[in-house]
Amino acid sequence: MEAWRIVSYSFKKPRRLTGINWMYLSDNKKEIGLFLMIGVLLMLIPGMNAWGPDSGVFAVSSFQVSLWGKYLTYAVLAMSLNLLWGYTGLLCLCQSLFFALGGYMMGMHLMLMIGERGAYQNVLPDFMVFLGYTELPTHWVPFYSFWFSSVAVLCVPGLVALVFGFLAFRSRIKGVYFSILTQALTYAACLLFFRNDFTFGGNNGFTDFKDVLGLDLNLASTQRILFILSVLLLLLAYVITSGLLATKFGKIQQAIRDSENRVSFSGYSTTSFKLIIFTLSAMIAGAAGALYVPQVGIINPSEMTPAKSLDVVVWVAVGGRGTKWGPVIGAIVVNLLKSFATRAYPDSWFIILGMLFVIVVLFLPDGIVGLYHKIRSKFPQKASLKAITA
Amino acid sequence: MDPALVAFLMRIISRTFNTKLLTGILLIQCALCHFVVGQVESANWHSVFHGLILADGDEETFVKDLEVFGDPGISDLYEAWRTGDVYSFEQDREKIALRQMSSSSWIKISTGEAIELSSSDLESMSKLRASRGVRRMMKSLIDTLGLKAEDPIVRQESAMKLGLSQNSEFLPALRSRLEIETNKNVQTSIHEALAISLLANGSPEEILQSVETLGDLKSVPGRDFVQKLYDTEIESDRSESALSQASINTISKIEAYIGxxxxxxxxxxxxxxxxxxxxxxxxxxxxxxxxxxxxxxxxxxxxxxxxxxxxxxxxxxxxxxxxxxxxxxxxxxxxxxxxxxxxxxxxxxxxxxxxxxxxxxxxxxxxxxxxxxxxxxxxxxxxxxxxxxxxxxAWLLGNLSVGGFNMxxxxxxxxxxxxxxxxxxxxxxxxxxxxxxxxxxxxxxxxxxxxxxxxxxxxxxxxxxxxxxxxxxxxxxxxxxxxxxxxxxxxxxxxxxxxxxxxxxxxxxxxxxxxxxxxxxxxxxxxxxxxxxxxxxxxxxxxxxxxxxxxxxxxxxxxxxx
The missing domain is CATH 1.10.3470 (ABC transporter involved in vitamin B12 uptake, BtuC)
Known part of the structure; x- marks a missing residue:
């Protein structure tokens, strides 16, 4: 009953809040406008790709569509971390694990869809033939179904988070200890997936996908559909997180961030709240991973190393943690910077990224969004919404 | 600072440090290993070998004399002699034996020194080869050479090799070495080698005793031999015999030890x-x-x-x-x-x-x-x-062996x-x-x-x-x-x-x-x-x-x- 009471909080709006509350999305008209505007702007990319010019400034190549699609899934990943770190105060270092798990679940389906078109012309995925399997391992069989895979994309990361979170929160592991343990979890999982006999392709992971639901993944139109799905997922993640924040549940969530002891002294079971948030965040990350894999075309254990998780943390930190759009901005800005720097200064990219960490932590605790607010408070008349989306 | 001085100081530091390290780790056995035991001075095997090469009829005495030496150089020289790298040569009216190291370098076998030769000297040389009789006499000497080596670890290894071959020819050599051996570890190895060898070559009483010895020595290499013995006992329906009982006993002892x-x-x-x-x-x-x-x-x-x-x-x-x-x-x-x-x-x-x-x-x-x-x-x-x-x-390389385990x-x-x-x-x-x-x-x-x-x-x-x-x-x-x-x-x-x-x-x-x-x-x-x-x-x-x-x-x- 306790659990149900807590879940019911997420449908109750706190009494204080007034004004427009469409789907609890926001208490701010401007923000709904911004939300729709970003959606439309992002939809422009596949539109330009489909009907735009072939060359010139407005040309959008298929490569760019899938590149930006990838950034969008990263943005969703950053949002899921922000839900934990920015709003609940749990610095989770296994977010990339959930992302990769979602990716692996989708990857399993895609691998099975290759069928006999693989290098060995076998019904089994190539790596299994290579490793000497004669029949499909039992746990792979249900992944022939797309819908089962889609459910697994959400449930497997969610289940991992639920079990781990239950053990961790129950023994009151918090703060830095939580971070360290989640880092160790990622590390352990990463070691496990690197093994060949774990039936997930070992070092090489899954690649060489052909199609999904009968759509050829190499076609530009399929990439456009995936891009649009990524935009929709981003908007959905936004609706979920900010909708949650506007409810009583969200208030408690933020109260846990600010002073967990006071919340628990007030009679709330902080463990259950944290567990629900943790699981939800893992599911969002898993969904992002599932969209990432068909757009990038490969998933392997290097996606779930502790370093990748810390990358996600830096996106959120750069964008501004505890802000609604900060993680999205951070994920896109840092990845744009990365794709620029790894080409222009391949040797110094890690130094640049490291400096970003240090500078953001020391001088920009609220990231780009915080910087924008700081500047706007100095020059109130020059404020404009464009600065956020830039 | 002068490098020589530094090296000197370091040597002193190292000496004191080394002793402390060793005693600190409580391994007296190890100290014993470094102690060279019971070796006849290895100074003059060259001259004995030289005598053997030039001997005429009295090879047997020279081979006997040579038996006290354990220098690995002996087998090396013997190999050269056997394959035809040894020549005789007359110098100052005295016949001496030379060994050809490469096409133009020669050494005197009696001293091991290098010697310069003129082209006329080369013509007067004649090739020497070990005769069949000498080869027969030398064979066991060369095989058991390692038993007399200066390094106790080489002696141990050599003893085990002789034992594992289960060749009855080596039994006398092992037994005679056991009598003069003073190093405890080598003694144990020789006991073990003897016991393994006797499993194949001994009388029934000796076999029974060897099985028991192997159990007492917890001989890991001996386990398979005892197992084989036991299997033949079972095959011939003698599972109640004293030998098979002793074998089971020994095998379980050794396995407990391995664990x-x-x-x-x-x-x-x-x-x-x-x-x-x-x-x-x-x-x-x-x-x-x-x-x-x-x-x-x-x-x-x-x-x-x-x-x-x-x-x-x-x-x-x-x-x-x-x-x-x-x-x-x-x-x-x-x-x-x-x-x-x-x-x-x-x-x-x-x-x-x-x-x-x-x-x-x-x-x-x-x-x-x-x-x-x-x-x-x-x-x-x-x-x-x-x-x-x-x-x-270099001083960190190597192992310390305690009770069969290397650290x-x-x-x-x-x-x-x-x-x-x-x-x-x-x-x-x-x-x-x-x-x-x-x-x-x-x-x-x-x-x-x-x-x-x-x-x-x-x-x-x-x-x-x-x-x-x-x-x-x-x-x-x-x-x-x-x-x-x-x-x-x-x-x-x-x-x-x-x-x-x-x-x-x-x-x-x-x-x-x-x-x-x-x-x-x-x-x-x-x-x-x-x-x-x-x-x-x-x-x-x-x-x-x-x-x-x-x-x-x-x-x-x-x-x-x-």
Whole structure:
């Protein structure tokens, strides 16, 4: 009953809040406008790709569509971390694990869809033939179904988070200890997936996908559909997180961030709240991973190393943690910077990224969004919404 | 300073140190190994052999004389003689034998000296070959040559080889050696060899006795032979015979012994892995526990230690050369240098970055992760992405054998360093002013500050100390692992686990948990493999934390941490 009471909080709006509350999305008209505007702007990319010019400034190549699609899934990943770190105060270092798990679940389906078109012309995925399997391992069989895979994309990361979170929160592991343990979890999982006999392709992971639901993944139109799905997922993640924040549940969530002891002294079971948030965040990350894999075309254990998780943390930190759009901005800005720097200064990219960490932590605790607010408070008349989306 | 003088001083230091090390590790047996026992002076086997080569009819006496020598040169020379590299030559009306080393270099067999020959000399030479009779006499001499070698380990190996061949020809040689052998280890090996050989060649009583001897000696190589014997007994339906009973007995004895040795081996490896974890995680426990700083760059300080060791090594090679005596000591010198280098860099970082992060552990985690990336890339740019080569000094090579189990000197030395690090850290924290201040700041920063303790200075020193310890760990790691840009990353997760399990800020806890995690890891590895072993350890840690959320020694406090 306790659990149900807590879940019911997420449908109750706190009494204080007034004004427009469409789907609890926001208490701010401007923000709904911004939300729709970003959606439309992002939809422009596949539109330009489909009907735009072939060359010139407005040309959008298929490569760019899938590149930006990838950034969008990263943005969703950053949002899921922000839900934990920015709003609940749990610095989770296994977010990339959930992302990769979602990716692996989708990857399993895609691998099975290759069928006999693989290098060995076998019904089994190539790596299994290579490793000497004669029949499909039992746990792979249900992944022939797309819908089962889609459910697994959400449930497997969610289940991992639920079990781990239950053990961790129950023994009151918090703060830095939580971070360290989640880092160790990622590390352990990463070691496990690197093994060949774990039936997930070992070092090489899954690649060489052909199609999904009968759509050829190499076609530009399929990439456009995936891009649009990524935009929709981003908007959905936004609706979920900010909708949650506007409810009583969200208030408690933020109260846990600010002073967990006071919340628990007030009679709330902080463990259950944290567990629900943790699981939800893992599911969002898993969904992002599932969209990432068909757009990038490969998933392997290097996606779930502790370093990748810390990358996600830096996106959120750069964008501004505890802000609604900060993680999205951070994920896109840092990845744009990365794709620029790894080409222009391949040797110094890690130094640049490291400096970003240090500078953001020391001088920009609220990231780009915080910087924008700081500047706007100095020059109130020059404020404009464009600065956020830039 | 004069290099010669330095080398001399080092020799003295090394001598005293070496004795201390050996006695310290309590291995008198080892000292015995270095003691050359019961050797007839090996000075003149050359002349005896020379006599043999030129002998005419009295070869037998020369072969007998030659039997007392155990120099490996004998078999080498015999091989040359057999294959036709030995010539006779008349010099000053005396017949001498020469050995051709290459087309134009010759040595006198009687002395081993080189000799210059003119072209006319070459014509007067005639090839000598061992006759069939001599070859027959020499065969067993050459085969049992190793029994008389100067090095007791060679004697042991040779005895075992003769025994395992189960050739009855070698029995007399083994028996006669046993009578004059004084080294205990070699005696045991000869007993073992004799017993194994007798299993095939002895009378029924001797076989029975040998089986029992093998059981008493816990002979691992003998196990298969006894097993074979037992199998034939069973096949011929004599499972009740005294021999088969004795065989079962012996096999179970030996197997129990193998189990024990494996256990000790795992235990030893666990302790040495634990020692590395201990040194590295002590630094982490200090910065993490005492200061509340999560130093993700700790692994890079480990790498600084490794690279400093590498640089010291390069420096030693450039000054003294790789074969010099002094080179062997570069590792000992590099330990304090690594500490100092890392401590200075750590001090710089503390002053510039870390001091803004006290009481913000999550931010410190991110910031130091950034530093760790910068440092890693820095290593790649300076030293290259590949691992650098760090050699073991000669005195750390080799094994110490105790009861059939080999412990490498490197790992023993690492354990010794871990003990030293523990003692020094304990002394520093408990017996010095700085330690007092560190503990005071750790307990209550504001109160310590208001009592006049220079908190900022203490922070800097503590951070430098933690970094220095990490570098000592790295220096040690360079002897058993690779030195590369990401060498620290492999240990950092384990070390965080050590600190969490051992209760943050508790050095005793860190010590116990390092040893515990190291041992469990090593005990699980043989059955589960390294990866599954690590994963199992991780889940054990999670389960342990369910039982004791605060670690081994949680700080008892009435205040509420938030």
């Amino acid at each position: 024990r040795v494996e256990f000790i081996g795992n235990f030893f490896r666990g302790l040495s892995l634990g020692s590395v974890l201990l040194i590295v995680s002590f630094g982490l426990a200090i910065t993490f526990g005492l200061m509340g700083i999560i130093n993700m760059a700790h692994g890079e300080f480990v790498a600084i230690g490794g690279y400093t060791t590498y640089l010291v090594q390069t420096w030693f090679i450039s000054i003294w050369g790789i074969d010099s005596y002094a080179f062997g000591w570069y590792f000992v010198i590099s330990l304090p240098i690594s500490f100092a280098v890392a401590a200075v860099i750590g001090l710089g970082l503390e002053k510039s970055v870390i001091r803004f992060l006290y009481r913000r552990p999550l931010e410190s985690l991110l910031c130091t992760w950034g530093l760790s990336m910068i440092m890693q890339q820095g290593f790649r740019l300076i030293f290259g992405a590949a691992n650098v080569q760090v050699n073991n000094p 490498s000197y490197t790992r023993l030395f690492i354990m010794a360093i871990a003990v030293v690090v523990v003692i020094l850290t304990w002394l520093l924290l408990r017996k010095t002013n700085l330690g007092l201040h560190i503990r005071a700041v750790m307990q209550n920063r504001d109160m310590a500050s208001s009592l006049g303790i220079p908190v900022n200075k203490v922070n800097s020193m503590t951070f430098a100390l933690g970094c220095g310890l990490a570098a000592v760990g790295g220096s040690v790691l360079s002897q058993i692992g690779n030195v590369g840009p990401s060498m620290g990353q492999a240990y950092i997760v384990d070390c965080f686990m050590v600190v969490v399990i051992g209760s943050v800020g508790n050095l005793l806890g860190a010590g116990i948990s390092a040893m515990g995690i190291g041992s469990i890891d090593q005990f699980l590895q043989p059955s589960l493999g390294p990866v599954m072993g690590k994963i199992t350890v991780f889940f054990l840690i999670i389960i342990f934390l369910q039982w004791r959320p605060g670690g081994l020694f949680p700080t008892r406090s009435r205040s509420l941490e938030d």
